[in-house]
Amino acid sequence: MQRRELMLGGLAAAGALAAPALVRAQALEKAKVTIAVGGKNLLYYLPLTIAEQKGFFKDEGLDLSVVDFAGGSRALAAVVGGSADVVSGAFEHTVNMQFKGQAMRAFVLQGRAPQIVLGVSTKTMAGYKTVADLKGKKIGVTAPGSSTNVMANFVLAKAGLKPSDVSIVGVGASNGAVAAMRAGNIDAISNLDPVITLLSRAGDIKIVADTRKVAEADRIFGGPMPAGCLYCPQTFIDKHPNTVQAMANAMVRANHWIQQAGPSDIINAVPEAFLLGDRAVYIDAFLAAKGALSPDGMIPEAGSTTAFRALASVDAKIAEAKLDLQAVYTNDFVKKANAKHKRS
Template sequence: MSLSRRGALAALALSTALGFSSQAAFAQNAEKPKLTLGVGGKQLLYYLPLTVAEKKGFFKDQGLDVEINDFGGGAKSLQALVGGSVDVVTGAYEHTIRMQAKGQDIRAVIELGRFPAITIAVRKDLADKVKSAADFKGLKIGVTAPGSSTALTAQYAMVKAGLKATDAPIIGVGAGASAVAAIKQKQVDLISHLDPVTSKLEADGDVVALIDTRTEAGTKALFGGANPAAVLYLKNEFAEKNPVTTQKLVNALMKSLKWLETAKPEEVADLVPEEYLLGDKPLYLRAVKNSQESYSRTGISTPDAMKSMYDSLKLLDPELSNSNVDLSKTFIDSFAKKAASGS
């Protein structure tokens, strides 16, 4: 064997071992083929790429056995990751910034949503009195769970309008039918939530939307720019110890994003579990159509979008106002780049 050939083979072996080749990641065995993923409100369209990967068999195609634990909200799935009861999480990008500020090395590896897709709406019987976030003081705001992105978005809107984040009580109402019931039964005055809950309440005439970040225009109106939404995040040490497993997870979710780019709402409705439809398939179809613009096209958050999120958190949270988080440590983009090139 010639020296040059031996060198080439050695270089190939090294690149494969380190997971540098996306094609190699498809062929390699995962270090941790059976793993647990946490999510807060899986039936929400915010997390649709996860359900697509599960139902289309994209995880299994990668040789992974992914057990999905659905928690009441994003804050709870983060707690599960920190506590070690799940390996990875599909959750809001903002949690990576918060954890980095606390000295915990948690990073995103693929962006699933490029806009928050959160709508803040007021009960219709209060719509004549509540016209904007400046009117939220003292009103009960329903969210998926306190500390989750739905809660933070509502609080950010209040702070931006000149109120304090504590000026309105935040009440966890869950992610599905319980959230719809909270408005219909007047348990809360406002709701900061996601589709299909938002579209259900709008279609039934129960709420009037005041802020809508399902679109680029609505997101810019509130935040001044794009804001990364759902991502897959994990402890950096997991990615370092399990690079092939991490790559395979990202590969599967990238396939979901590509599928969603061209999927018709009817195809989505036929794919998801029946309970996701909230008993109203036509409504779900509208909700999917309303949300399609919000899904990531590249799987990678831009530096400007990450900074926009960080700036909003600094405004909202006194603990972060004087922080100095290195945003490059909140997102590892190499896995998404490899997934895109290998698909």
């Protein structure tokens, strides 16, 4: 009798352990989710890659697909067009989309600084002195309209140049960007790591503005400028709050993991193709970008104001707009995620 009771008790305990996972999976309003990203190999999106590669999304009961595009603007277009549910992209798109009448909201942060670097070619601009020298030149960005384009426009504006004073060329976020610079097809580049570290180490570019450094990013933008995040239409959040919470849980767990990881841990976790054929460069790039990655996924309260100011500086219509900057982000999901995944 005692043996039978012990066996039943053991089965009940096992069932209790399994039940939370089952309940969690059943509670998801949408288990199959598609995330669109522009340049997945970039360290800008490292938390997304870690959450995927380490199985953190699966642990939350999500059957998640990540679709890669040439730049953030194209990733956003995929969500607007209905072929993806969520964007892994630059925070300022949420402000821009509200201006366009489409409610988008960020719910977990990947980067607390843009990590975008503007560099000029040492080949075609050997005599470079100031940003004003870029007038009439070709600037390579990941994709027109992406955050790399916004960053370039912002730096130009501070030097008194308009977007129309330069030619913007989409070069992607990988080997194509490197090739375009080395071939002399562009005179400057606004891009991210590992592309920037690869070009810089080889002496192909001279760095003009570097927002991998949080302090410099704050100085350039005049306040905290949130960078990579997960954002989606407000309607998706309203209909699928448990699914959004599951994604936030996985991303916050990835943020925590990265902060405790060493270079070798990162190298072993990311796909080989992300290394652009040089592990040493990728390690250097990770060390340069680590400080700009979010430690906890929290979006700074002043971030939406900074993003609005940056967009307004290059678009007079946005400058005149009256926007609800509190509606472009929420930390509700992140707070619960941090409570769940407390760092040791």
